[in-house]
Amino acid sequence: MRAVDIIEKKKHGLELNRDEIYFLIHGYTKGEIPDYQMSAFLMAVYFKGMTPAETSNLTMSFVESGDQVDLSEIEGIKVDKHSTGGVGDKISLIVIPLVALAGIPVAKMSGRGLGHTGGTIDKLESIKGFRTELSPKEFIYNVNNYKMAIVGQSANLTPADKKIYALRDVTSTVDSIPLIASSIMSKKIASGAEAIVLDVKVGSGAFMKSLDEAKSLARTMVDIGNSLGRRTVAVITNMDQPLGHEVGNSSEVIEAIKVLSGSGAEDETQVALTIAAHMCVLGGAYDTFDKAYSALKDTISSGRAVEKLKELISIQGGDPRVVEDNSLLPHARRSLEIRAEASGFVNAIDAEGIGVAAMLLGAGRRTKEDPIDFGAGISLKKKLGDQVEAGDVLCILHTDKEDTKEAERKAFEAYTISPMAPEKAPYIYTVIE
Numbered sequence: 001m002r003a004v005d006i007i008e009k010k011k012h013g014l015e016l017n018r019d020e021i022y023f024l025i026h027g028y029t030k031g032e033i034p035d036y037q038m039s040a041f042l043m044a045v046y047f048k049g050m051t052p053a054e055t056s057n058l059t060m061s062f063v064e065s066g067d068q069v070d071l072s073e074i075e076g077i078k079v080d081k082h083s084t085g086g087v088g089d090k091i092s093l094i095v096i097p098l099v100a101l102a103g104i105p106v107a108k109m110s111g112r113g114l115g116h117t118g119g120t121i122d123k124l125e126s127i128k129g130f131r132t133e134l135s136p137k138e139f140i141y142n143v144n145n146y147k148m149a150i151v152g153q154s155a156n157l158t159p160a161d162k163k164i165y166a167l168r169d170v171t172s173t174v175d176s177i178p179l180i181a182s183s184i185m186s187k188k189i190a191s192g193a194e195a196i197v198l199d200v201k202v203g204s205g206a207f208m209k210s211l212d213e214a215k216s217l218a219r220t221m222v223d224i225g226n227s228l229g230r231r232t233v234a235v236i237t238n239m240d241q242p243l244g245h246e247v248g249n250s251s252e253v254i255e256a257i258k259v260l261s262g263s264g265a266e267d268e269t270q271v272a273l274t275i276a277a278h279m280c281v282l283g284g285a286y287d288t289f290d291k292a293y294s295a296l297k298d299t300i301s302s303g304r305a306v307e308k309l310k311e312l313i314s315i316q317g318g319d320p321r322v323v324e325d326n327s328l329l330p331h332a333r334r335s336l337e338i339r340a341e342a343s344g345f346v347n348a349i350d351a352e353g354i355g356v357a358a359m360l361l362g363a364g365r366r367t368k369e370d371p372i373d374f375g376a377g378i379s380l381k382k383k384l385g386d387q388v389e390a391g392d393v394l395c396i397l398h399t400d401k402e403d404t405k406e407a408e409r410k411a412f413e414a415y416t417i418s419p420m421a422p423e424k425a426p427y428i429y430t431v432i433e
Helices: 003-013 018-029 036-050 054-062 092-100 120-125 135-148 159-170 177-190 212-225 250-261 265-284 289-301 306-313 351-363 405-414
Strands: 078-081 106-110 148-152 195-202 231-240 245-247 334-339 346-350 376-379 393-399 415-416 428-432
Touching: 003 018, 003 036, 018 054, 018 159, 036 159, 036 177, 054 159, 054 177, 054 212, 054 250, 078 092, 078 106, 078 265, 078 306, 092 106, 092 120, 092 148, 092 250, 092 265, 092 289, 092 306, 106 135, 120 148, 120 250, 135 148, 135 306, 148 306, 159 250, 177 195, 177 212, 177 289, 195 212, 195 265, 212 231, 212 428, 245 250, 245 351, 250 265, 250 289, 250 306, 250 376, 265 289, 265 428, 306 346, 334 405, 351 376, 351 393, 351 405, 393 405, 405 415
Parallel strands: 078 195, 106 148, 195 231
Antiparallel strands: 231 428, 245 376, 334 393, 346 415, 376 393
């Protein structure tokens, strides 16, 4: 078997078998196949696509290139969730305690933020003492006894995908549905999940900018999951503006606490309840989505949800007092107001622009090695459809940095003020099962 023959076959749009895909991926991971041949293969996939069988085999070749998490010692159906990345997305912080209270084990592995998207691990590490590195024994103990645990991703999880993603980034092959889908699903499958709920973001702050693209990606990922024996559901959610009112790390923890206390923003509350309800159905706690959604709302109103968050913080070494006393979380020393120059309505918010501005303030990373300022971020005072007068505060920037000109410009330019209010868009577009 030769790499050039496999590339030639895919160049002509022919279907590759499992052995051919494994030969190429594992050979590249071991350094036996050079970058230039893998680049040619990726470009062939970009133009010719992949069949469902090919995409599933590609996914499993990524999975089997590194470690696979064994969750067999955990009782019950292990349900995971994944977001394709957004701005102000603190949904994992909300759904973990909600789903755990329903008796569904949540054994979560999450990543860090990069660029304009935030990371769940960074948010949790803004809580003093919170440990995102647990031994396998601790991790399994916490899930079996408390139904929840969250850790950072293993360094040797899907190394083939990591190596190929870096190559995709410099060969303009990132935006290929089969390559995106296999990259995402390989990490979920390697993490040991038996059922998966995907939060596929669409809009200005998402990787997928159009609804058709988001549906295509969602359908491909659902097909991969189901073909590999993982019950999978995708929820397509709106990312045409940041989720909630806070973008940052400690500030998003505060906002998650508000949702679990029953006083959160409407958009993030609805999205979180929808994701959590689907997780509960897949995990067998409820037989219908409506029953699960209603029960989870009751869990919030009863006060049990926010208490469960305190428990999560405690069992992973954090200070649970932050739930009642937000001053124990990091806060920035400086605040700058961005004001409207004209009257009208907020017609658009470039969520990616807000995310980049937050990164420039210190809330995110340009590169994986950059440090995070947990107190930095942006508070949105006006959102889509809100009426504004000239001089009104649109958002507030929080930072310890002195040079904030670029961040201020990005945040100001993210807002579009128009004479007419926009049509209200749904928070959730559709569900693919």
